[in-house]
Amino acid sequence: MKIRSARPVRQALSPRGFRTLAKFNFEVTPDVTVYDCSLVMAPDGNVLLYGPGREASTLSVSRTARQQIIEMALRAVGMDLNVKASA
Helix, strand or coil: CEEEEEEECCCCCCCCCCEEEEEEEEEEECCEEEEEEEEEECCCCEEEEECCCCCHHHCCCCHHHHHHHHHHHHHHCCCCCCCEECC
């Protein structure tokens, strides 16, 4: 697993209190890459992982894999690793 093309996003809070932190591509294997993933900070401080598109159901990963992806993506954009990854 690798994070590709990670870039921080400077975005104001949404009306519901969510903020996009980063956009990135996620290389699952050398043959499979998921493009345009996002990390979003929820109002409760959890960091959420979203796949491409506007529907949350476009990417499904286990809790362990989700936490690893969030940590790798945060590290790739140089953000504080002390945020909470969503369960």
